[in-house]
Amino acid sequence: MIGRILYRESCQGMLNYVFGKEGMLILGYGNMYSQDISQKFFGNVLHFQGQRNATKNRYAHITMNLPHGEHLDNRTFHEVSKEYMEQMGYGEQPYVVVRHNDTEHEHVHIITTNVTGSGKVLGIFNSFRRNMATQQYLEKKFGLSPSPLTKQQRELPLYRLPGQQFGMDPAQGTKFYLQDVLNSILQKHKVRSFQELAKLVRPYHIEIKQTKNQSGRIGVAFGLDNQKGYRTRFINGSIVHPSLSGPKLQKVFGTNSKSKLLPMHRKRLLKQIGTTYGLFKAIRPHDLPEVLKEYQGIDIKLDIKGDAIKGYTIHDKSGYAFKESELSPKIRMEKRPNIFGNSDGPTDIDTDSKQFKLEIRKLIKEAFMTSYLKSPDRNGLFSENMVAKNPMDILPHITTSKDYIFLERYLPRNQKILLMEALKKEFPIVRDRLFQLEEKKEKETLESKFRLIGRILENCIFDVGKEKGSVHRLFRSLGVKYNDNRLSFSGSNKHTVPVLLGDLPFPKAMDTYVSTGFVRQNHMVLEMLTARNSDIGPELTASSFFLPMVFPKLYGTMEIGYRQEFEKAALGRYVKHAERMHAPYEKSPKDYMALFNAKGFYFVKGKDGFEVRSIYTDHRTSCTLPKRTSLYLNSIPDVTATILEQQTVIKALIKDGRNDLKNLWAGHLIERGMYDRAAFMLTAEKVYPNLHSWQAQHHMDNGLRKSINKALERKSSIEQNRLLRKGVYAISSLLGNRGKKGQEEIYNGFKDELTDWSKYKGKGISM
Structure with missing residues (x-):
């Protein structure tokens, strides 16, 4: 089922349309003194109530559409409509539900007002998310087909004729067929003229004829060659559908033609x-x-x-x-x-062309990168890796690529030897150029990290005293290491930068691996805090919120002012991400709060509107919500009581010890669909995800339950061999045999949601 909402300043046009359609059926009125009233009386009531406020969005026109082939009787469709209005916040408003039969798919129209009886405006904020969640709720309750989560394109079968498609009278069949084809084409193509539209619909046996009335108004009519020896009469576009009239189509053509793109x-x-x-x-x-x-x-x-x-x-x-x-x-x-x-x-x-050489070089370059990224034991830098390569090392990556297969197919007389000779000839050229570029890039990257570290130490962002060796944690968090007064990349000694810091002792607990994804996020955060790059902020992702979990001892030494600045920025990024994840479940502003509360976030009223805080950050750290979201939350009738009720959930999370970022991270992985990785945490780490029950149930049904069962099976077999792995502390800690000492830092190696999990294949993680 798909619901759509349009807002209007006037209700007369909407009422004329829904009541004036031939064959329409009124299923019922909502919040009227009787069901036996006239259309005119309802229109007067609706108009009077809507005019009690000067807002432009006085009235709402809602359509509820079933997919092709799905059927609901009038009584059930009315019940679905009433439940929809209740969930969307229109339960106390006057409304009418009207069923139309002018399209192939069954649908109803609902007309109501956003103005209450007291003259106030309903909270219509975030109606897209509320509509999505309400659809999902009704689909489950009434057993309806689920609406697609993403926009899908449907290919129309060619040469489909109305007589073959519909078992009804030819006129109605023609009308439905025209609607189906024309709407699909106009959604798929950005048509700019009637001539272009005529060409696009020709394979479907549709003909277009432009018309002009006495006043000069351009119209359009559609006809159909049904291949039975005659053509159907031409039907005016506005009769086929209001959006297919001549002026409406001309407006669409004009918009498409004037696009700046x-x-x-x-x-x-x-x-x-x-x-x-x-x-x-x-x-x-x-x-x-x-x-x-x-x-x-x-x-x-x-x-x-x-x-x-x-x-x-x-x-x-x-x-x-x-x-x-x-x-x-x-x-x-x-x-x-x-x-x-x-x-x-x-x-x-043309094997002698400049473009052919460029394609060969492109093949070699991409093969170098692919072989490096897919290497199971990737060591060193990219430049170091490519120096040791010969053509045979990367040939498997070349010959399986789509571009190689394309070139081979169109070689003169399929002379494969020409392609091999070209690859052999260009290989050293590409390797040398790529090596120089990567080497230069690596040097610049290391120098930029050196300058960043200088600014970090200069600004005293972290309390990294030499005697505790915690400065090494700063280096590791940026993907570099320090030794013998030189700074170099963590996995290579090829490039170095002189740094005269003397002998720095290593901390007792030091993680052996830090994922590249979090190193990038940490780098961007520290760039932001040193205020040298004002464009860094928007590049932060939701994973930046978890940096204190990945580098706990480093972030534990962060100066309080910088910690608050970081937490505020990271909190804002996570909230934006969470809002997108909550969209299918959020039917009201109360749901908005409940979904965040379950994750350990709560809302307070500040001087500039609503602010969000979390149990994972300092209680003084907050992020101000956009004005529209604040108005949305403020539309809760008992908003003060709702704000107080949050504390019940928040205190329960803290009491259960779930104010740890690991609990939120487990829920984050589940939301991202990374069920195998989340299942490992739930079974081996015994981490309970901070997630609302609605979301948890959805993901359990969607595959999480299966992943948990697989993880439990693997865990039992791994536990039998645990004693054979005494020397590998990181693995034994992953298997659940972890003591208090070193617990935080050893967790670091397993936090990257998107990269480097291949390092742990066969070590207890379900891939």
């Missing part, structure tokens, strides 16, 4: 097609669609008249359709006889 799309396509022409010695015209699709991901359709190809039309991923001449006359097929002149000859790559 059009020049960018043209420029991109022109470059891609020019690159393709530069790679080939000859292209058989009929092969061009396949060549462009495989090489550049461009969809084209040849314009064929009789036996001759007159050009082609590009159907771009942006939704626009371009004639080749619209991009540039130079790329027209008749202007390039050197490539398209021999229509009977094979399509061949």
